[in-house]
Amino acid sequence: MEILRVTDLKKTYGTGDTAVEALKGVNLSVEKGEFIAIVGTSGSGKSTLLHMLGGLDRPTSGTVSIDGKDIFTLKDEELTIFRRRKIGFVFQSFNLVPVLSVYENIVLPIELDGNTPDKEFVDTIIDTLGLSDKRDSYPNQLSGGQQQRVAIARALSSAPQVILADEPTGNLDSKTSQDVMGLLKVMGERFAQTIIVITHNEEIAQTADRIIRIEDGLIANKEVLTWQKKNA
Amino acid sequence: MAKEKRINGPMVNNKKVIRSIAAKTVMANPGKSLVVVLSIALCTFMFSALFTISGSLIAKFQDDTNRQIGTSCNAGVKYLNEEEYNRLVSDKSLKNVTGSIHVGTAVNDELNKIFAQADYHDEASAKKSFCYPEVGRLPEKENEISVSSLILQAFDMKADSKEDYESLLGKNLSLKLSGKDKEQTKDFVIVGIHTGDQVAMAQIIVVSKEFQEKFSPTPTSSYYDNAASMSFNDCFGRIDAEVDFFIPLFFKYQIEKAIKRNGLPEDTQYGINWGSVGSSADFGTIAFVVLMLFTIFLSGYLIINNIYRINVYTDIRSYGLLKTVGTSSKQLKKIVNRQALYHSVPGIIIGITGGIVAGSLLLPMLMDGMAISESIDSKAVINIWILLFSALFSYVTVRISVRKATKLASGVSPIEALHYTENNSFRGRHRNHSATFTATRFAFRNVFKEKKKCFFVVLSLALSMTVLSTVFTLLIGFDENKYISNFLMTDFSVADATTDNLAVSNHVYDGITPSFLDEVKKLAGISKLGNVYAEPSIQNLNSRDYSRFKERCKRYYKS
Numbered sequence: 001m002e003i004l005r006v007t008d009l010k011k012t013y014g015t016g017d018t019a020v021e022a023l024k025g026v027n028l029s030v031e032k033g034e035f036i037a038i039v040g041t042s043g044s045g046k047s048t049l050l051h052m053l054g055g056l057d058r059p060t061s062g063t064v065s066i067d068g069k070d071i072f073t074l075k076d077e078e079l080t081i082f083r084r085r086k087i088g089f090v091f092q093s094f095n096l097v098p099v100l101s102v103y104e105n106i107v108l109p110i111e112l113d114g115n116t117p118d119k120e121f122v123d124t125i126i127d128t129l130g131l132s133d134k135r136d137s138y139p140n141q142l143s144g145g146q147q148q149r150v151a152i153a154r155a156l157s158s159a160p161q162v163i164l165a166d167e168p169t170g171n172l173d174s175k176t177s178q179d180v181m182g183l184l185k186v187m188g189e190r191f192a193q194t195i196i197v198i199t200h201n202e203e204i205a206q207t208a209d210r211i212i213r214i215e216d217g218l219i220a221n222k223e224v225l226t227w228q229k230k231n232a
Numbered sequence: 233m234a235k236e237k238r239i240n241g242p243m244v245n246n247k248k249v250i251r252s253i254a255a256k257t258v259m260a261n262p263g264k265s266l267v268v269v270l271s272i273a274l275c276t277f278m279f280s281a282l283f284t285i286s287g288s289l290i291a292k293f294q295d296d297t298n299r300q301i302g303t304s305c306n307a308g309v310k311y312l313n314e315e316e317y318n319r320l321v322s323d324k325s326l327k328n329v330t331g332s333i334h335v336g337t338a339v340n341d342e343l344n345k346i347f348a349q350a351d352y353h354d355e356a357s358a359k360k361s362f363c364y365p366e367v368g369r370l371p372e373k374e375n376e377i378s379v380s381s382l383i384l385q386a387f388d389m390k391a392d393s394k395e396d397y398e399s400l401l402g403k404n405l406s407l408k409l410s411g412k413d414k415e416q417t418k419d420f421v422i423v424g425i426h427t428g429d430q431v432a433m434a435q436i437i438v439v440s441k442e443f444q445e446k447f448s449p450t451p452t453s454s455y456y457d458n459a460a461s462m463s464f465n466d467c468f469g470r471i472d473a474e475v476d477f478f479i480p481l482f483f484k485y486q487i488e489k490a491i492k493r494n495g496l497p498e499d500t501q502y503g504i505n506w507g508s509v510g511s512s513a514d515f516g517t518i519a520f521v522v523l524m525l526f527t528i529f530l531s532g533y534l535i536i537n538n539i540y541r542i543n544v545y546t547d548i549r550s551y552g553l554l555k556t557v558g559t560s561s562k563q564l565k566k567i568v569n570r571q572a573l574y575h576s577v578p579g580i581i582i583g584i585t586g587g588i589v590a591g592s593l594l595l596p597m598l599m600d601g602m603a604i605s606e607s608i609d610s611k612a613v614i615n616i617w618i619l620l621f622s623a624l625f626s627y628v629t630v631r632i633s634v635r636k637a638t639k640l641a642s643g644v645s646p647i648e649a650l651h652y653t654e655n656n657s658f659r660g661r662h663r664n665h666s667a668t669f670t671a672t673r674f675a676f677r678n679v680f681k682e683k684k685k686c687f688f689v690v691l692s693l694a695l696s697m698t699v700l701s702t703v704f705t706l707l708i709g710f711d712e713n714k715y716i717s718n719f720l721m722t723d724f725s726v727a728d729a730t731t732d733n734l735a736v737s738n739h740v741y742d743g744i745t746p747s748f749l750d751e752v753k754k755l756a757g758i759s760k761l762g763n764v765y766a767e768p769s770i771q772n773l774n775s776r777d778y779s780r781f782k783e784r785c786k787r788y789y790k791s
Contacts, residue, residue, distance in 0.1 A: 056556065056646045077560050084558020095553050099256035109558050111249035154557065 004030040009062035022048040024217040037208035045217040088155025088163040092170035096139040145176035254570035275532035276583020280622035284591025305474035307487040311455040328476040330357035336411035345729040352444040363436040365424025367397035371440040378424030380435040397425040412468040456497035534692030536633035561642035
């Protein structure tokens, strides 16, 4: 079942002589439950693509549909609420709210929606990610890997349609990077979550089911199915 | 099912998380929060000090004038009979109505220098007219009186303290009372004494109802049935109603409405308390007060606005992050507003406390140079309404000041917040010579990098000084000598005491003799001496001139 569709997505920054075409017409389809890695060199447009997929920025033209809904037909406030309910984010720099504890960061999207967190579900996520003894700690008391795990937990807690991860291992050492990617994959499988990871690291990308290459604002002609997908 | 509900559920109560984020943000950076709290405290300090001083001065001026007039009520309606008075009493649109009855005037020789008025007052009226006994009670029997200490002193009775008053209770006082076409000397028993006021136009002798009904009974007919032929004598025994309004403004308008509403004659005589702030509140005065309040508000607004804008700039990445994880613009506004509330509470409390203390300490210094300090104390009047008004004024200023900051925070784009800098509209000027780079030059250029911001910062600093110097000038800059010279030509005026005593029927106009003048000329320090000559006369008017004269008097009193 298709969960995300991108149609002729374009994004241009600036005007006239200083205009930069970050995306030149991207087309993409993602199935529910897929774990996709989008790889590209620096400046290829992969982060721009992720921002568009998550509704963090608006394109110059084109559409992004999540669960059948064209997200750019929504007004800013509606888009924010849509993002809160349907999309989970994991960033390179973790982006945790420094004044909230680990638990409060994890349940933030749920509480912003005015709902009560499903205790059992949240506890499962916390336990699976190995954060049980860090519930009351604050982000500045955690290591990089722990902070990224909290970010993953936050992304999962609201049971979104899609999780978007922008260079989630960018600020981590190799060992921790492997751990984090492994956790993402496990959590994706366990909760039937669709995950899209942006990375420039080919090795990291190998953990995904499918690798999509982006160059100069366009998807490369060939998609690469990883060995996991081939052997599924 | 729970997950479905979580995804598709409606927006419900998320106050708890908003409050939590706001509170934790405030607590997370105590240094920054302290700066904000102090800025709010300083503004509140300024507001409450100003309001304490001005409120106290207004109350004291008002009190002083009330004491001169002899009543604290808003307005009075004169010469009523019982039926007319009762109409006013039952008027629900009036806050309070009390009444007094003019019985007569004490004309003993000892009272040549005092206008001693004998009235009947009930308890409420006596309190309003500053003649309620401090020692003893109001009179009940025909021969009982409650009296001003200054009247007793005129009779050479020692009445300087409460102990003296106590010793005088039960003593006799013989008074020669002049009423309607009669004069009567009667021995009264002193049952109550109040401290007489030097500034009052008349000293009061309170008689009992029993005496009033015998000496000056209240006529049943209306004074205004034939007011043209009435003389001052016809006022004895008539009720003077003292009225208070729910809204102490526009007294003339309100009393005229009350007279009309209660079916009283159109030419009913009334007076308004000209000492009250509300009596002279015309639109010009109100506009001036509003302008002053706006200037004071603006000076506070600019300071707090600048502080919060800086706050938001430094937290912009946090707000962008919150936007990214799904905090809506409305929620971000609520978070910033809630932070403002958490800053306001301690700031306002500190500011009000400091402002009241400062106002109370400054007031005696300010009043020291004023003539009013001769007749009234310089203690600050701390009123719950001043406190509430200062707190409300400060809180409203904070809420309005924060609006731009909330708009900035709520409008942040998640992507832009990651690399947010202030709007750099600086256009570098080409410099023909190379200048040595110094910190001063860098600071100077940075100040003018954003001209609009620079303007508002300078304005906020300047406006506070403007408010301070304006208020100081208004209070201290008043030259009493210059003001008084508009009304008086001399430093001293000497005349026989009966010259301007309304109570006395036999006025002496030649009390100043040539030999007296010779003695005055010999006094050291006399630079100039002049004489004013007067002689009483009766002006004969024909009916036409009398009508014109009466009409002008009516217009004068009504204005």
